[in-house]
Amino acid sequence: MSIKSDLIRFCQSLGRDPLLVQGAGGNVSWKDGEVLWVKASGTWLADAGERDIFVPVDLGALRVSLDAGDFEAIPKAIAGATLRPSIETLLHALMPHQVVVHLHVVDILAWLVRDHSEAPLPSVNGTALVPYRKPGAALAQAVADRLRERPDINCLFLQNHGLVLGGATVADVQQQLREVLLKMRGGVLQHARPKGIAPSVPEVCGHSYVVLDDADIQGLALDDSLYARLSSGWALYPDHVVFLGRKAACYDNMDELVAQARRSQPMPELVFVRGAGVYVMPAFSKAQRAQLRCYYDVLVRVPEGCRIVTLTGLEVDDLLNWDAEKYRIAMKAN
Ligand SMILES: [Zn+2]
Incomplete structure (x- = not known):
């Protein structure tokens, strides 16, 4: 061989x-x-x-x-x-x-x-x-x-x-x-999972968001401690930022999401609505989905209360304005 x-x-x-x-x-x-x-x-x-x-x-x-x-x-x-x-x-x-x-x-x-x-x-x-x-x-x-x-x-x-x-x-x-x-293999936190079908996003958003069909990942919007990590612990490592952006688009309820859609365009491809679910636009790619799953898998392996260190704003800017990464994203297979 x-x-x-x-x-x-x-x-x-x-x-x-x-x-x-x-x-x-x-x-x-x-x-x-x-x-x-x-x-x-x-x-x-x-x-x-x-x-x-x-x-x-x-x-x-x-x-x-x-x-x-x-x-x-x-x-x-x-x-x-x-x-x-x-x-x-x-x-x-x-x-x-x-x-x-x-x-x-x-x-x-x-x-x-x-x-x-x-x-x-x-x-x-x-x-x-x-x-x-x-x-x-x-x-x-x-x-x-x-x-x-x-x-x-x-x-x-x-x-x-x-x-x-x-x-x-x-x-x-x-x-x-x-x-x-x-x-280094660790335990996985138990967290809230969907009990029924997630509510659909009102048509007024005009972006045909669909529920992301992964019951585990839905926990990011349904579990309070995971949801809190979205704003305080998003930019954890380079691929996550490169494929999913500098910030998580979090909304405390559907009304907030609708209000945002009325105010500004374009809307993010991935949104988290607290207590309702995780939604994506049809353009959300296989590569992005793999990164979101990775993020979920990492978060549920960090014990609750354990402090997370994120990349700084400058470090995030540096990744997002980098031609080498733009090439890699353009290569993303769906
Ligand atoms: Zn690497």
Whole structure:
């Protein structure tokens, strides 16, 4: 078996588990001499078996730039490649391991969004925490700093972002993932669920909102403590903000939603009406839905009363005004 075929099977199994991968999130790479094969931006790990999701990048050139401290270096796809390498390619190049996997694992995110002065991370051998930085150059620099201090590590926890694992083989990385999950998998909060059919949004809104058909996610509008998190704990990690926007559109009742629709256009694609339900417009994509499910899955793994740390307004602006992310959203498969 080659690394590529092992990795394709691994990507498929990762991509099937929404607690490990959401939509186009997460990326995987392997190194073959001077070539870094990395997932293309906007592609889905789950599709690894059906189409080629990897782009070959000139690793030698990238290492020269990174060694010189140039974290703005643009990874060069090797001639003939039509897809754009992942936004997180530099991170893969920096890790010295042959196989590198970066995931937004729900059980780990539920730790990485907490205030660590109150809720320290469980200790796991060979790991280090990297403070939140915008993916791309800034994150690469923070990872490089960490690797210089701790060249022995094979697992990085990226605050308000996710996990990076490096290993000699795919099996090695799989084993590490199992071990980390064993330590960090948490319980799920019980919360209010729909007792009947959610009320429909009045026609006056004129936007044909439909009830999101996921009884768990409805809890975000039906459970008071989850609903409270929508305003105080929305911008938790980059993909969430990029796909679902800077703020949750929350309404205390239907009348408020109707009044807002009369006042302003366009209306948000996703709205939360307290005690009534979670509603979306038909344009709400599969990728956005995967992100909303991830957000719900993270929130129900954070104990009630535990403080959450969100991205700052500036950090959110930085993500939303970024051309690399606009490309990735434009690639979003429905
Ligand atoms: Zn990421």
